Amino acid sequence: MSSFLHSLGRRAFAARKTVLALWLLVLAVGGGAAGLLNKGMDNTVTIPGTEAQEALDRLSVTFPQTSGASAQLVVVVPGGVRDPGVRREVERAVGELDGIEQVAQTVSPYATDIGGQISDDGRAGLITIQLDGVATAIDQATKDRIAAIAHGLQQRLPAGSQVSHGGPLFAQNFPGLSIVEALGLVIAVVVLVITLGSFLAAGMPLVNALIGVGISMALIFVATALGPITATTPLLALMLGLAVGIDYALFIVSRHQQELAAGSPPREAAARAVATAGSAVIFAGLTVIIALVGLGVAGIPFLTTMGVAAAVAVGIAVLVSITLVPALLGFAGNRLQPRQRARRSRREPVGTRFFTGWVRAVTRFPAVTVLAVVAVLGLATVPAAGLRLALPDAGALPEDDPARVTYDLVSEHFSPGFNGPLIVTATIVTSTDPLGLMDDLKREIERLPGVAEVPLATPNPTADTGIVQVIPEGAPDSAETKQLVAEIRALHGHFHDTYGIDISVTGFTAVGIDVSDKLGAALLPFGVVVVGLSLLLLTMVFRSVAVPVKATLGYLLSIGASLGLVTLVFQDGWLADALNVERTGPVISFMPIVLMGVLFGLAMDYEVFLVSRMREEYVHTRDARAAVTTGFVSSARVVTAAAVIMFAVFVAFVPEGDANLKPIAFGLAVGVFVDAFVVRMTLVPAVLVLLGERAWWMPRKLDRALPSFDIEGESLREELALADWPRPGSDEAVACEGLWLADPDTGRPVYRDVGFLLPRQGVHVVRGADETAVSALLLTLSGRLQPDRGKLKVLGHALPARAAAVRSRVAYVDAGDGGVEPVRRALGERPAVLVLDRTDRVSDPGARREIRDLLAGAGCTAIAGTTGLADLRDILPAAEAATTTDLRDDAVAPARVLSGAVGQRLS
Known part of the structure; x- marks a missing residue:
């Protein structure tokens, strides 16, 4: 990935005009399509199956x-x-x-x-x-x-x-944007200028985010032609698209400045920034996307649509960031380099001293820091236990809205339940006296506690369905009304036994109650999916057990604190006037699950950008405590800027925002603040120092089983270091030096000190007394096994960084297992290199000659493995010119080293 992004960054930098023109064209086409196909928003909520x-x-x-x-x-x-x-x-x-x-x-x-x-x-x-x-x-x-x-x-x-x-x-309110939301962008610009040191650099993340958001909004409005989309959907996508678009570009531009300060030319600095920070951006974006798409776990169509739309916005932000940002850096050219270096030299010591002092303070007594953070966030979580959920009605509209005025007048002069009457339906097709039956139902329901009155009970003209209109004493979103719905539904058996009918409770209020119940029931499975996903992804990234567990527990603390403060403000009324909350009460039903999904992705962003630097330092120094301090100081400034920008964008949607979006925006703002500054920048360093080297421990079997994500570009650095090795302009098929592979359990060598050069279309023979050791080296040369140390390039690709590219062009065939036919199939895919293992086991002279004829006509580089001193002239073309590697006799290769590698073919 980092190698691909490095190449992408170089190309985007060079073709900057084309890249910018293409994105502007996409924006223009999308805007035009949105204008033609837009069918408008639809706030109608339907939940199939309730x-x-x-x-x-x-x-x-x-x-x-x-x-x-x-x-x-x-x-x-x-x-x-x-x-x-x-x-x-x-x-x-x-x-x-x-x-x-x-x-x-x-x-x-x-x-x-x-x-x-x-x-x-x-x-x-x-x-x-x-x-x-x-x-x-x-x-x-x-x-x-x-x-x-x-x-x-x-x-x-x-x-x-x-x-x-x-x-x-x-009651449907289609929100718009106000000048208040723009204040978030103003704050973002100020933070960007302070962080990046110039208006030129600060403008790039803003341009990046606006283009990405424009395309996302266009696609959402185009999608209204395909199905209903709620009015909250584009606002959520806008809010997320702006936040991540600015932050992701900030990470890349900041890394570009670091590369410039290290002396890289602008094009190479941009390429390396995209390769390193861009890798982290892709991983962080994927976590947000997966969490948003995971909203479909609830099985609620409008929520799934909302999650997919927001995921598309984040995905576009990622794509724009890794392509448009290097193009914009190309337009800047050398103009960023001298000014940024001068400004950084004046400003960086202050920032370094602050963050150094901060991390030393929180890690001086790590156990005290951990206990204090957990206690404070645990206390903030307590109010969340009383959180009530409901769909919003006209009571959530602004006070001067006619529907809100009507709602308040009805509540004042009638029972509040008149704003949300219930409808009890009954199948009365078997009744011989439908009018009398409906009167009986009316009398029974009127006696229930919580019923204000029953103004209507009537059958339909065909006398097969009856309805009873029930006015609750409580408001549509009250706990009393929810209890009344449950009591009426509990009488289903009684009405069936007494009157032979089936009843159901429906109406706008009942639909809202069912939506809230279904969303509440989906929280646990969704949480399990999100928590499980975070553990798996972070384990692959950090090659650790403790770090993912710590990250997940920190995420749960952030979620709890966010839900607790949302409850205090929007339900209990704390600071409601200051935040322009029109009406307190139950929070919109889908707020918790959206908050959990979005905050998961954002929390993983900060975890990746902060802790990956700490891991990088630990890998290089093996000093666990110093790695925490050094990694924190080197990344805290950018993480702080990113968190402040996200907080500003989210909180700007609170004062004048849509009533449905207010609690989500507030929860995200609180969640970002808590997660970035309290959890990631306070709790995380303390926990890592407390654990020491144990923080980076991982079982060897698990380490080998899980794929690895090189988000810091370590493999790219290795590849760049070998760019002119073994000599500038060299084009050997295989070049290796000092290759060494050891048994991971005993440390005994499988093979060691292997080195040779093999030209294109050359022939090489690997010989050894131990057949498994020979196979291990051949699997290494074909990109299917990773050596412990040494230098290796195959077809110009450095290994193990470009193992995937090597495997796609190098075929590995166990000749001793299948003879001629596997060789024929492998050559049919036209590999550049063919590796033949166990050639000495092909005993049929005719088969050996046929393999030689196949290789002679293929024109590829050949590497053969054999034991002892078997003569391979009858199986290899030009065998007399073949070079040879003899493995040392004391090399011992346990078979488990090759687990999962033997038998891989070109694919």
Whole structure:
């Protein structure tokens, strides 16, 4: 990966105009497609498989006039709505509403037999409007007409009267952006200038993020043509895209400056920055993407869509960062080098002293630091135990929104439950007295605790389905209403035994309760997936057991603290006014699972960028304590800048942001702050110092079984160091020197001190008394086994850094196992090098001659292995010119060294 990114960085730097033009073209095409195909946002939430949704789907067939969207007009008159003049005007408005094409039915407040409502004090009346179709099917003209009729009615009523329109139809709020969100970008620019030292360098991450976000937004709006997308989706993608786009570019530009300071020319500095920091960016981006796509574990379509859209935004940010940033560095050329070096020399000692002092302070008494951090974050987590979840309704809208005004007026003059009535459906097809049955159901439900009233109980025209409208005493998002839904559903068996019917509870409120319950149930499996993933990925990256466990426990502390503070602010009201929280209460249902997914990826970002430097120092010095200090100081400045930028972007969406996004943005801002500064920069150094060398321990079997991610570009450095070895411009098929492989358990040599040069299309023979030792060396030369030390290049590729490239061009064949046919198949794939193992086991003279003829016509480099001094002239072309390596007799090769390597072929 690092070698590929190094090449990509060099090419992007050289072709900077083309790269920039291509990304701008993609942005322009995406924007144009979004303008043509955009179908608008849809905040309708459906959860297939839940009782409420299934009942609603059945009603759309059996009782369609009750399954569509609904709206309300609340009329408040100081003298009372029963005044004849007032009643005349209200009935006129009801008639006007009935005349709207998409209105299925309008219930007058005076029609008390079919659900009309007048408040106990007579001052308020409620007009209920049932529409023909779901909310997304109702056009804007219908909404505007309802609003106009409400306004006209208020004009005709006595002075001091109030008429407001609202209800579920108007509860959908499609948020936009305000100037407050732009403040996050302003803070980001300031931090970038301070960190990178110039406006030129600071502008690159910003340009990178804006182009990536623009493309992501375009793709989301194009996707609205394929299916419904909630209004929160593009805002979440925007927030994440900006944050990671800026941060990922910051990491690359900062590494570019370090390479310039070390004396690399601009093009090579950009290439090395992309190869090293770019590798970490790809890994960090993948963790965020996997966590976001993992939101699909909940099995909720709108949440899966939200996760995929945000994952696409992060993926585009990664792609833009590793291609556009080196192109932008190409435009800067040498202009960054002298100015940055001068500014760094004046500023760096202060930063170094601060971070050195910080890490020494938190590691001086590491046990005390660990206990203090765990205690503080544990205390912050306690409120999360009382977190309640619900889908937002009109009560979460701004106070001056008509739907919010209606919501508050209904709560004031009627039971709060009128803002979210329940619908109990019953299959009454077997009843001989449907009207009497519905009356019986009404009486039984009215007696339940938590029921304010039951204004309507009626069968449909075909008498196969009945509905009972239930008004709870509590608000739609209250715990009392949730308990009432559970109690009604618990009576299913009673109603079936008594009346022979099946009941279901549905309606907007019941759907919201089912959504919250399903999301709550998904938290544990999602958490297991995320935690398990973090353990696996970090184990592969850091080759350690303790580091992944520590990282995962730190992530859980960050999540707990975030959820606890969200509960205090948005549910309990702490600092609610300061953060412009319109209404406290239950938090939007999908906040915890989105927070867990997104914060997981971001936490792993900081873990990778901070701890990878510590691991690099430990590998080089084997001084565990010094590695923590040196690695921390070298990476803390950039991690601090990245965390401040993310915090600023997230927190900017809190004061004026969408009510649905506010708790998510606040939780992410708190989570980033806690995870970066409290967990990663305080707890992590203390834990690593406390563990010492044990922090980097890993069982050998696990180390061999897991793939390795070279995110710091160690293999690239080895490859660059061998670029002019064995001599500048050399083009040997194989060059090796001092190769050594030992048994990992005993340390005894398998082979040692092997070195030779083999030209292209040359022939080489490896001989030894131990057949397994010969096979081990041949597997090493074919890129399938890694030596413990020594230099090795095959076809110009340094090993083990470019093992994958070598394996794709070098075929390994066990001739003693299959004879001629495996050789024929391998040569059919046209390898540049053919490695023949156990050639002395091919005993048939005809087979040996056939192999020689095949090799003579292939024109590839040949390497053969044999034991003893067997004559290979009859199996190798030009055998008389072959070079030879004789393995030492005291080399002993345990068979387990070759586990998983023998038998690999060109593929």
